[in-house]
Amino acid sequence: MNKIIILGCLLFLTSCGTTDTSVNNTAPFVWEGFSINIPKSWITVDKAALPTPKNGSIALALTSTDIVSGYSNNMSIIKEKMTEAMTSKKYSIVNYALTTGEYKEFTKLNEATITFGDKDTSNLYTFEAKYNINTPKQKFLQTAKVCGDTVYLMTFGLGLTTGATTKYEDLIKTFTCK
Numbered sequence: 001m002n003k004i005i006i007l008g009c010l011l012f013l014t015s016c017g018t019t020d021t022s023v024n025n026t027a028p029f030v031w032e033g034f035s036i037n038i039p040k041s042w043i044t045v046d047k048a049a050l051p052t053p054k055n056g057s058i059a060l061a062l063t064s065t066d067i068v069s070g071y072s073n074n075m076s077i078i079k080e081k082m083t084e085a086m087t088s089k090k091y092s093i094v095n096y097a098l099t100t101g102e103y104k105e106f107t108k109l110n111e112a113t114i115t116f117g118d119k120d121t122s123n124l125y126t127f128e129a130k131y132n133i134n135t136p137k138q139k140f141l142q143t144a145k146v147c148g149d150t151v152y153l154m155t156f157g158l159g160l161t162t163g164a165t166t167k168y169e170d171l172i173k174t175f176t177c178k
Contacts, residue, residue: 026171030178031060033079034145034152037174041065042075056080059152071136071159075171078153082146088122089113091151092144096125103129105137114143114173124172126165136160141168147177 026037045061059079064072086094100106110126124143130136141156154175156168 026174028174029060032178033059033147033150034077034178035174035176036060036077036154037171038062038075039064039171045074050076053078056151056153068159068161071138073159073162074157076155076157078155080151080153082149082151086146086151088116088120088144088146088151091146091153092123092125092142095144095153096123096142099125099142103127103131104133105130109139112169114169116145116173117176120145124169128160139165141165141172143172145175145177 025040027040028035029038039062042062042064045063047058047061050058050061056078057080058076060077061074062076063074066072082091096111100108106127106129108125108127110124112124112126113121114124115121122143122145124141126139126141128137128139130138137160139158139160139162141158143154145152145154152175154172156165156172158165158168
């Protein structure tokens with residue numbers, strides 16, 4: 001009987017271990033203009049190591065400390081002042097239409113409506129693609145959130161072996177305008 005109790009306790013404790021993107025293993029990241037929950041183990045990427053985006057500026061770039069097959073999952077948030085009023089949903093749709101032509105070997109996997117904490121909705125696109133012919137194919141989750149006259153374009157870059165993306169979608173939904 002004691003062995004069963006000990007085994008049960010061990011299984012319970014083992015099940016408490018979670019991936020670094022679970023809701024229980026995140027922390028709020030508060031920045032100028034927004035906040036979002038991020039995995040506690042992820043680190044910010046030095047701006048000097050980042051490319052300059054075609055439009056806007058990089059508000060936040062994070063990377064996982066776990067490297068699998070030479071790749072670590074990452075997230076970037078690009079902010080840009082809008083020249084015309086647009087909803088989060090409309091911006092995400094327009095951006096997606098432009099994105100499809102920018103990547104190589106593009107394959108759309110899913111399109112869904114997500115709702116942020118303030119009840120604002122946006123489209124969340126999941127796709128596989130390469131940045132260019134020299135980079136490996138990746139899985140991406142991408143959406144946009146409008147805060148006043150600024151739009152934040154959020155993108156998760158994930159390894160192709162990443163299965164369910166629900167935990168990353170849950171992180172995106174924590175985005176809040178400040």
